[in-house]
Structures are given as C-alpha cells and as structure tokens.
Amino acid sequence: MQLIDTIIANKCYGRRNLFQIIMWQEISKIGKKLVDHGLVESHFGNISVRIGNKMLITRSGSALDEITENSVVEVEIEGTSGLDLIASSEAIVHRAIYKDTSALAIIHAHCQFAVTLSLLADSDSNSIVPVDSEGQYFLHEIPIVKGGIGTPELARNTARALSEHKGAIVYSHGTFATGKILEEAYVVTTQIEHSCTIKYYYDLARK
Numbered sequence: 001m002q003l004i005d006t007i008i009a010n011k012c013y014g015r016r017n018l019f020q021i022i023m024w025q026e027i028s029k030i031g032k033k034l035v036d037h038g039l040v041e042s043h044f045g046n047i048s049v050r051i052g053n054k055m056l057i058t059r060s061g062s063a064l065d066e067i068t069e070n071s072v073v074e075v076e077i078e079g080t081s082g083l084d085l086i087a088s089s090e091a092i093v094h095r096a097i098y099k100d101t102s103a104l105a106i107i108h109a110h111c112q113f114a115v116t117l118s119l120l121a122d123s124d125s126n127s128i129v130p131v132d133s134e135g136q137y138f139l140h141e142i143p144i145v146k147g148g149i150g151t152p153e154l155a156r157n158t159a160r161a162l163s164e165h166k167g168a169i170v171y172s173h174g175t176f177a178t179g180k181i182l183e184e185a186y187v188v189t190t191q192i193e194h195s196c197t198i199k200y201y202y203d204l205a206r207k
C-alpha cells in the first residue's frame with residue numbers, strides 16, 4: 001500500500017520515477033537493518049545505489065533507520081552539481097568507487113569492531129586477515145585505507161582498494177562495502193564486522 005501511495009504521489013507531483021521509488025525504499029530497508037542489527041548508530045553511515053550515470057545517495061545528516069523519499073538525493077557520477085551540497089559528505093568516495101569499479105550499490109558504515117581493529121593494526125599494515133574460516137573464504141583479506149573524511153585522497157584510496165576487494169575499512173572511520181545490489185553490500189558489511197569481532201576477541205584471548 002505504501003508503494004502504491006508513493007507511486008500515485010510521485011505521478012501527481014512528477015518527482016521520481018518508479019525505479020527511483022523502488023531504490024529509495026530499498027535504501028530505507030537496508031538502512032533500518034544496519035541499525036536494527038547493531039552494525040551502526042543511526043547517523044553513522046551512508047548508502048547509495050547507481051542508476052545509470054547517476055547515483056541515489058542518502059542526504060547529509062540522514063538517520064539510516066528513518067529514511068524516507070526526502071532522505072535521498074540523486075547526483076551525477078561524472079560531475080558535481082548543486083545537489084552535492086545536501087548529499088552525504090562522503091558522496092565523493094561513492095562517486096570514485098562507481099567510476100573505478102563495477103559496483104552498483106555501496107554501503108558505508110561506522111562499524112565498531114572494524115574501526116577498532118583498524119586502530120589496533122600495525123602502522124605498516126595495510127590489511128586485516130580474518131581468522132574465521134568464513135571470513136577467509138569470502139574476504140581473504142580486508143584492506144585498510146587512509147584519508148580524511150570526504151577528501152579526494154580517501155576517495156582515490158578507497159576506490160583503488162575496492163577494485164580488487166568487495167569491502168575495505170577506512171582507518172579509524174568505518175567500512176565501505178560494494179555489491180551488484182544493496183543486499184550484497186549489506187552481507188559484505190556484516191561479514192567484515194563479524195570477522196573483525198572474532199579477530200578482536202581471538203587476539204584478546206591469546207594475550
């Protein structure tokens with residue numbers, strides 16, 4: 001019923017097409033799952049999907065568990081636009097990932113154990129190797145990338161890492177995970193956080 005109401009509303013006001021409606025609702029569903037499952041607090045992340053040469057991305061300050069049609073904004077991938085002002089401050093990273101990889105969906109999340117392990121990693125280490133068999137099988141290793149929030153350096157480093165991996169951890173910050181659909185990026189996010197949690201406790205218990 002909600003979908004039908006939204007379609008009617010958008011038909012009247014001409015704001016979004018059917019695909020955009022489906023996509024913001026998918027972003028909303030995944031955002032709520034991220035928060036409900038304790039992967040992030042409401043405001044600690046952002047989500048996007050690629051639609052042709054544009055991306056639909058959560059707005060700056062959006063609560064991931066309360067996303068509505070007005071919480072997302074569509075911006076160009078190749079260039080910037082005035083709407084970048086209200087898009088997530090990390091849109092620059094999403095844009096670089098879409099340019100350099102085949103990703104169609106991206107989740108960025110400030111997962112606690114992923115951030116903690118990036119801080120604990122040796123300063124010369126540029127990846128985390130999972131100790132659990134599932135993490136080893138699916139992720140092999142998790143790159144750690146560096147760069148300030150919303151900077152070209154971070155965008156470049158993250159896109160480079162994700163051209164060879166499905167997920168990466170930004171040092172002291174959070175994860176970026178990709179997929180063909182948002183559900184896939186969600187699974188990668190949960191796999192990274194799961195593997196980092198296991199490794200944290202494993203390393204702690206062995207001390």
Ligand SMILES: [Zn+2]
Pocket residue numbers: 044045090108110173174
């Ligand atoms: Zn962030």
